Amino acid sequence: MKKNNLIFFVLIAMVSVYAVQLKAQTTNERSPYNWNNLPKIAEPKFRRDTFNIEKFGAVADGLTLNTVSINRAIATCSSKGGGVVLVPGGIWLTGPVEMKSNVNLHLERDAILLFTSDFDQYPLVEGTYEGRRSARNQSPIFGNDLQNIAITGRGVVDGNGDVWRMVGKDKLTEREWKAKKASGGLVSADDRIWFPSAKTKLAHEQRRGTAILPGQTLKDFEDIKDFLRPNLVVFNNCKKVLLEGVTFQNSPAWCLHPVMCEDLTVRNVFAKNPDYAQNGDGLDVESCRNVLIEGCTFDVGDDGICIKSGKDEEGRKRGKPTENVIVRNNIVYKGHGGFVVGSEMSGGARNIFVYDCSFMGTNIGLRFKTARGRGGVVENIFVKNIRMKDIVEDAILWDMYYFTKPPAAGEKTEVPEVTEATPRFRNFQLSDIVCNGAKRGIFIRGLPEMKVMGIELSNIVLKTDKGAEIIEASEISMKNVTLISKNAGPVVYVESGSNITLNGFKYASDAGLLFSINGEKNKNIRVVNARIPNSAGKVAFSNGANPAVLITD
Template structure:
């Protein structure tokens, strides 16, 4: 009895010590983030594990692949991946040449590696894509498989300097968008038909189980290109991606992912370059984005679906990237209901007459969400059409977007930013009277050729520190 009491007392003491250490560690981290968020970023970078693969190679040609750009290689990819897994993992090699295929489903411990002149051409026949658990514009559903898909996998990669070609254009996937610029004409079915997008959104609002949200044939909701769903420890490195049906790189509910040296060149509808969603510990570095929509768009679910999942996207790091065409360089939203925090953007170049904004945060009272702690430094901006920083709680597209979920947006910092052609406004920010946009800092920012310094509505505590606009120092007001 005495021994048991002693063991119990010892256990209490041990747990007490651990609790004190954890609290102490948390306080230390909090102090670091409060005093210098960039030190916090460095800690996040160091904490992210990297992929590792056995030194084994499985050449798809050894499994029947034919590099003529016409023969379907879906089975050859499946066989090579299966053999790789059965032998403990390694590299599935795509040699130089053009390989037509349906969707590629990756497994744990598999590195899909493309040689420099290898090109994977993905089928444009929707019937080649099975129905899987995926997501569309921030809402989960059963829909066409992404072109490359991994679900519940660990230690998985796509590498090499070859090309992923979705072959999308205005005669196939893009026409489903309902956009006249993408081949659509009156009388052609599209995602905008009432039984399609609207039905999905309504199902999510009614909390219909995802297994019953079955779309696919006849619903015209385009597949994502590369999607890692509920994965951990992922690498995408050096590849080029072109001609995407829809969103391009889409990690969803995925932690510890590094996207390095990737080139995205795709100007179709909703062709966001990279959309981390409900994802944490994400590094996007040394990449080039030339897109038909946002270059990088950080997501966190749409409306009721996002609130039910309730996983914020956080610890998102963007470094040494180049943004060319796009609606925004680095964007947060609009599918943002679970919230976003700890976003770090540094050492990037943004420049194009077709780039609308450099940094953009977009939400509304249907989305809600808390967006906070966004830190930007060392940005070189050539030309933007509209503004350098845009923050809005009134993002409105696809009809009425008002509800009872007032967003929170706070703590945004831009430091050491130079802009040659700033568009209409240096800063455009608008919040609600009961929920103003809070704490915007522009420090050591120089903006040339901009129409106005700011357009502000319900903004609390905006601070210009050594900021020059049109050759004049901006005073706080």
């Protein structure tokens, strides 16, 4: 009897512990914010004292190298309690500019801060690239461990990125290609790629990487130094950061890259890069907390607005998610994605609110990407009032096979175990979205071992070539979703999907096949308040899919 009582109490204790753990897990997954309680972001404040760079010897002739004068003005301003460092009208040629605490670098409307094409002015430093320790040239504007800093005004910061980038002939017009070759540099043996220098050409031909591996030092990268293109603006571990009104253009690599910053505001900024600029992202917010991005315009060569938090084991070890973010009233033109999370999201991303944005001509509109090995949790993502036009590929995409290939049809592979390196997408709410023109409306693809979980889509109208594809996903709710697709293929394709509900689903009057259900692993696909004809050719089941999984009310 005593033994039975002991077992009973042990079981009660185990259940209690499990209940506490479950409650804690549920609490952690739930955002402390909502649309009526958005995150609060503190902004920097500055003294009115003004330090004109001309008084420190700077000359606006586009020829004089003003690195020493500008940095002296910034250092003096900071040492005297802070204020405004004024960049008046003119072309100010300079090397790397180091920001200091309590300094507002202010560019007047007709000011151009132009960074030199002399690679020797940029020392090799240890930085990050795609979330990993990497050798880089010093960023044109940089700051570490600072507080209360800003770059404001209506002037232009030009990174002179064209002198850094190799570029393929197929990216340019014939006239542009001839001009590029005439500018100097080197060309590949097949006359297909232009290189700015021999060091860049060597790195490309030897397939050299930028990551600093164990045992390596910066000296190991001297022979390919020119290949290690810097990001235009990098702030690392800074608090109360403001970027406002300025045009940041022609970056050698990523344009704006705050890392592990807190209370970051990016307002009314224009980020502009050529569409052929590899790694020409507009804004990459990495492992930052309390962020506001509003009123900005992005027209770049890669992702427009991107949320990151480190890559693979290094990112998980850092363990700093990007969290408490507001993204509103922005426009993205050319770019790989309008609003993007990933793929370097190993530290996680959460509590992100995106609304009142327009994407026009981007490759993908809303883009959430990751892959095996990343780990990290992306959760509590809230999106509404998004307008899209002429999207090249997908309007809305979740993909856990970024830069990797899923198994081919019919190919049997071993499903990996779930570990800390397994990424997770969960708890997304998207509403009031319109897209006029895209190759595909919705694409959701999880992993067999970790499905995309908990997506709510409501009040959405997508006019696209293809409708929706849902693969390895669960708990997907689509309410009042209209998919006007051109192609004869299925409007909705489902493979290995479970607990999927379409409530108020609408489609084109001349649509052919409405649903294609593929495979044995589908469960509980429910269609409510929708007209689904009983005629043949509207629903198809393949590869062992059970017709009973599709329930229509």
